[in-house]
Amino acid sequence: MALDIAKYRRRRLRSTITVGLCWAASALGLTILAVILATLVYKGIAGLGPKVFTEMTPPPGSDGGLLNAIAGSLVMTIAGVFVGTPIGILAGTYLAEYGRYSKVSSVIRFINDILLSAPSIVTGLFVYELLVRPMGHFSAFAGAAALAVLVIPTVVRTTENMLLLVPNQLREASSALGLPQSLVIRKVAYKAARAGMITGVLLAVARVSGETAPLLFTALNNQFWSTNLNAPMASLPVVIFQYALSPYEDWQRLAWTGALLITAAVLTLSIAARWLSSSRTQQ
Amino acid sequence: MAFLADANSQATAAAAARRKVLEGLRITDQLFRGLTMSSAYFVLILLGAIFASLVIGGYLAFATFGFSFLTTEVWNPVTEQFGALAPIYGTIVTSFIAMLVAVPISIGIAVFLTELCPMALRRPIGIAIELLAGVPSIIYGIWGLFFFAPVIQRYVQPELIEAFKNVPVLNQLFAGPPYGIGILTSALILAMMVLPFITAVCRDVFETVPPVLKEAAYGMGWTTREVVRNVVIPYTRVGIIGGVMLGLGRALGETMAVTFVIGNAHRISGSILAPGTTISATIANEFTEAVGDVYTSSLIALGLILFFITFIVLALARLMLMRIEKKAGA
Numbered sequence: 001m002a003l004d005i006a007k008y009r010r011r012r013l014r015s016t017i018t019v020g021l022c023w024a025a026s027a028l029g030l031t032i033l034a035v036i037l038a039t040l041v042y043k044g045i046a047g048l049g050p051k052v053f054t055e056m057t058p059p060p061g062s063d064g065g066l067l068n069a070i071a072g073s074l075v076m077t078i079a080g081v082f083v084g085t086p087i088g089i090l091a092g093t094y095l096a097e098y099g100r101y102s103k104v105s106s107v108i109r110f111i112n113d114i115l116l117s118a119p120s121i122v123t124g125l126f127v128y129e130l131l132v133r134p135m136g137h138f139s140a141f142a143g144a145a146a147l148a149v150l151v152i153p154t155v156v157r158t159t160e161n162m163l164l165l166v167p168n169q170l171r172e173a174s175s176a177l178g179l180p181q182s183l184v185i186r187k188v189a190y191k192a193a194r195a196g197m198i199t200g201v202l203l204a205v206a207r208v209s210g211e212t213a214p215l216l217f218t219a220l221n222n223q224f225w226s227t228n229l230n231a232p233m234a235s236l237p238v239v240i241f242q243y244a245l246s247p248y249e250d251w252q253r254l255a256w257t258g259a260l261l262i263t264a265a266v267l268t269l270s271i272a273a274r275w276l277s278s279s280r281t282q283q
Numbered sequence: 284m285a286f287l288a289d290a291n292s293q294a295t296a297a298a299a300a301r302r303k304v305l306e307g308l309r310i311t312d313q314l315f316r317g318l319t320m321s322s323a324y325f326v327l328i329l330l331g332a333i334f335a336s337l338v339i340g341g342y343l344a345f346a347t348f349g350f351s352f353l354t355t356e357v358w359n360p361v362t363e364q365f366g367a368l369a370p371i372y373g374t375i376v377t378s379f380i381a382m383l384v385a386v387p388i389s390i391g392i393a394v395f396l397t398e399l400c401p402m403a404l405r406r407p408i409g410i411a412i413e414l415l416a417g418v419p420s421i422i423y424g425i426w427g428l429f430f431f432a433p434v435i436q437r438y439v440q441p442e443l444i445e446a447f448k449n450v451p452v453l454n455q456l457f458a459g460p461p462y463g464i465g466i467l468t469s470a471l472i473l474a475m476m477v478l479p480f481i482t483a484v485c486r487d488v489f490e491t492v493p494p495v496l497k498e499a500a501y502g503m504g505w506t507t508r509e510v511v512r513n514v515v516i517p518y519t520r521v522g523i524i525g526g527v528m529l530g531l532g533r534a535l536g537e538t539m540a541v542t543f544v545i546g547n548a549h550r551i552s553g554s555i556l557a558p559g560t561t562i563s564a565t566i567a568n569e570f571t572e573a574v575g576d577v578y579t580s581s582l583i584a585l586g587l588i589l590f591f592i593t594f595i596v597l598a599l600a601r602l603m604l605m606r607i608e609k610k611a612g613a
Contacts, residue, residue, distance in 0.1 A: 018508035025395065118333075121566055256425070
């Protein structure tokens, strides 16, 4: 049988080209990440100083920091996670433990996955209709509620996945000892899945702390220090949005610094979450 | 006798205590079950409530303009004339171009991560690509406006205009002054944002291909390209489409990044270099400044349209991914 050298060469060449393109695609992906991070550091580091953490957002033309925005972001993120996490964990528990094979559960799972990727600006509109319009004013409550709506599907998803990883023998053994099902779940399944569930919550925190769209017309913004949850409150993403699109150079500089801060925080959180889950699974 | 009676009463006391404990356990058991069940139903209620609130909020717009809300381009807050055509057009066009760019790159990265990459580098590169998904969308916005748009304006758009100057059809597509911001820039930013999502799904489904199939193909003397094309991709086609739809769902609803770089012009332009608007960008830009019930209601109606479109796209994505999960499980 004659070997068709020319055809073989052509096949090799085409394969090499494809492999080369795959390498190039990965290089492109990594380059994008590197360029974004480099731009952030380059533009943001100049404005980074103690003032950022000690002074309020300034009017144009004067000095200031981002203290009220940072505080507002923290307050609303914590409140949102505080409200959303228990609901998410309980719902995830139902899907994994009580209703694992029921029809309703598969519908809920399906809907939850859609909510997970649904546009976050729609959440803002929803909370506007639900809270802001009846209350008659924007408030940190509404902002936190909008973030909670985003936290729930993330936590449901990870809680369910992590509980599904718990071996059934553990449940059977504890049931055989006479433990009622709620105790099996709380004392055995939760304990076995704890690291994964914490990862889920961390990922949810990372996700919502960078969200802007749902806060735009729920918490609005606030130039001043405010701890009143029933009043508009500043948040880092919204301040970045407002300042970056302003014509004032000092505002734009602050926006870059804020952008650097928020990216650092979010990426640290997601790396921590990943590290936590991988160090557990390797055991 | 007295001794026996004493033991008896002790036994009944112990039994009573045990019954009490068991009763308590039974109640907490049912309570916990009820709590988890109502939380799970809450997810359903949430979706229903979102839909309901958007329908109620947008009702006035649909009542005022009727079906023509979907088919008119006019968006005039002064005369209170609103039509959703320009934002819908912008949303679809930006997402479509973003997909054209992102899908081949994502599949390339996924192939790289599953077939080509040295084992030691797989995790770090995989995590780096996933971090791209973690970068908040406002960061893409500010970066797009101050870094990416000027680059596009200076180096890419003049080249495109020049290159297609004499080609019919394409010279309409790449017409006009190089603004920097506009449909094309938004689409490219969107492509970067959805890239990690599509990559993650493709990588996961590529890993479901049984190694035996690939080994058999390599054993026959196939090249890497032929294995990917004729074994991996056909085996995972449904999953890839699911991943693409998932990315599309993200792209359609993406707000902040687009708001920065789209230019917010309520018109439909033949050129993809021109500024435009999308549904989410319109809402983000105008909602807090909307005066009057019809204006606000029109924006909420836009939100309803967006939610409806993304719901369908995401639902299709889930259905396809469920099919491949079943295949992998079987």
